Amino acid sequence: MDALATLPLDPQALRADFPILSTTIHDNVPLVYLDSAATTQRPRQVIAAIVDTYERHYANVHRGIHWLSDQSTDLFEEARESVRAFINAPAREEVIFTHGTTESINLVARSWGDANVRTGDEIIATVMEHHSNLVPWQQLAERSGAVLRHIPIDDNGELILDEFDKLLSERTRLVAVSAVSNVLGTINPIEEIVRRAHAAGALVLVDAAQSAAHMPTDVQRWNADFVAISGHKMLAPTGVGVLWSRRELLDAMPPFLGGGSMIRRVKLDSFEPADLPAKFEAGTPPIVPAIGLGAAIDYINAIGLEKIHAYEQILTRRAHDVLADVGGVKIFGPPLENKAGIVSFTVEGVHAHDVAQLLDRQGIAVRAGHHCTMPLHKRLGVTATARVSFYFYNTLDEIDLLGRALADAKGVFRRRKA
Amino acid sequence: MPADEEEIYQEHILDHYEDPYHRGHCARPSHAHEDDNPLCGDEVRIELDVDPAGQIREAYFSGDGCCISQAAASMIVEHVEGKDVDFIKQFTAEEMLKLFGARLTPNRQKCCLLSWKVLQSAIFSPLVEADDSGNGQSGTRPAGPNLSEET
Incomplete structure (x- = not known):
């Protein structure tokens, strides 16, 4: 909770400006929007x-x-x-x-x-x-x-x-x-x-x-x-x-x-x-x-771009931690200090589209596929990745939820392999 | 959780995904075709052993992709084995979606129908015997380009 007190910005206050972020989907599951690299949402001021x-x-x-x-x-x-x-x-x-x-x-x-x-x-x-x-x-x-x-x-x-x-x-x-x-x-x-x-x-x-x-x-x-x-x-x-x-x-x-x-x-x-x-x-x-x-x-x-960048680094660090805890997750990209709020990964035994489909059930919107970079995916040696991407309106709680949802997604398949 | 008919990850489908029917290669394929969904990277190859009377003696698939694409491929090779070529020609996309079982959004119908498209092409894609010294898959090559080298 100490970390919350020292966040460079107040995501909850900013979220109030984004009507779409209070949407609930699939019978009352709160929307968790982790696809801002594809397109951001708009505040009511815009x-x-x-x-x-x-x-x-x-x-x-x-x-x-x-x-x-x-x-x-x-x-x-x-x-x-x-x-x-x-x-x-x-x-x-x-x-x-x-x-x-x-x-x-x-x-x-x-x-x-x-x-x-x-x-x-x-x-x-x-x-x-x-x-x-x-x-x-x-x-x-x-x-x-x-x-x-x-x-x-x-x-x-x-x-x-x-x-x-x-x-x-x-x-x-x-x-x-x-x-x-x-x-x-x-x-x-x-x-x-x-x-x-x-x-x-x-x-x-x-x-x-x-x-x-x-x-x-x-x-x-x-x-x-x-x-x-x-x-x-x-x-x-x-x-x-x-x-x-x-x-x-x-x-x-x-x-x-x-x-x-x-x-x-x-x-x-x-x-x-x-x-x-x-x-x-x-x-x-x-x-x-x-x-x-x-x-x-x-x-x-x-808000200030320096604060936005600093906050996104906190979110990205949490995402790396949470994904590591899930196990069997391979993250692509550089070390945290040289990385923006974009994390692409694969999950062992679960295709990226199935990752996205199963996360969607828990209200979590992520991108899956080649993200308009087919040659890069060839270089990475994978046909598709799942991608989460952040903006200042995302919260640490949302990333924790991502971790739990991913563990559940793995379970859909893993339980049968025994 | 979604209603039963919308459940993609239901027993029947997971069974085909995790314990597929005839994932691999025909010992003596007479026909084969492969294709991919470039947008999502799903790949399916289907090999058929068709006897002179047009009956499917054996059908195998191989590939890589999401649960839907791979389970659908398993289902379709199981479904057509023992049938004849005319049966495949008359097997519609709608019937394929019904065979799959779960209701799919238009985007994910593409995953399901990839193997159906590959099968429809496979029956028109006889393999050319490269030489008669080789056995099994290495002795035969598809007449068309081998897309698997691209991935």
Whole structure:
């Protein structure tokens, strides 16, 4: 109980802001939501911002010469400023609203990639990448004739930087790496990776989908060239993401999608692109999701990312202890000090889908499968894992419950093996 | 606990999962097919020994995956042994779900129907005799790609 007194934040007080967390399922079992790496839940403050926008401020942005459009535009641009401050970007124009991390990465692969990557060039990703930071580079390699290489991991699930050095050469154009692995929870050394990549003359794209809501993002300290972020993994609605890049890179890149908003003027046979950030925001943008993202950032800032990270480490430590007590559980990923609030594991004799199905009966929502990382699972030598992932609204009690439920799940099968 | 018909982990199913019928390989397979559910990683291979009259002399399965996928494979090879190829052709997905016994959500129906799909393909996948010196499984190779090397 001493530990409770010294927790960096009060999860019970924060839980009160999340209506969905008081849900009961399956005949009155309380919901235990341990799937925040897939998508977080939303606090009522974010939901209220969405409702308020639709009820009082909604119109298209940057278009109407009318009061309502000005209202909507102001809120949308305030959200952009919130994102800028949240990631410590030098300029608001460098913050591009997309429809998600996947679109952000595809924007870079299509726009920067097609303009800059040639036959014989090399792109380096890692074996732990989510398919969204792998397939766009495979597609770019196929279009351009470039070669895609991958930084391997060691048995702890950490990138082998010596091998990275061997892959880097004057042919390397881009390094694509996630800040945090969505399976292993590994916190990658982004600053160090950027330093080595830049020394070789390569640019770096950071997939920050799994880190942005859980630890500070400072694009200037990282010194990265592209950073992609997802709204729905940080309390905001689906359908909004962010791409940040340096102004000189964005200015030199051709537009990605063509359409309204992204033009300065259009003739029948040609167009002039608009200035940043509109150049990369073709069509009506995700207005309300972006405003929701602004509200989500306000909510996260009020708690503090350092506290969130510290608390998640406490949850992760408890999860490691509890899973070890169950017995026959293999945890993948690095030691605790280098691990975010994501724990993937297998249970001896119980397939990951059966783990998830049996946990669901006790109200516990976890992910099972390959978590959009088929090559990583091949490297780990398993076809599927179960994954629990945390946010500040999870509690130590929930993790203890996970341990008891897992022991029960094992019992369903073990009793018959005798 | 869920109602009986919704209980996936009921005796009958656990029996097939933990003490499966004919998990392994036919001594002399004439037909075989394998497939996986890439989304969840379930894998099933079915080998058949079909006599010239079209009767299934022996059926075996192998694979890896969740309780549902593996129990369903055990059930289906037991169900079709001794039957003929026409019986398999007429054996519908709906009948497979009924044979399985527990009511499944659409997502988990895919786990159950993997072996049904593999069986339907197996009857159209005769094995090519690689050479006549080998005995048993090593002497025969599937005509199609061997997916097990990918896993």
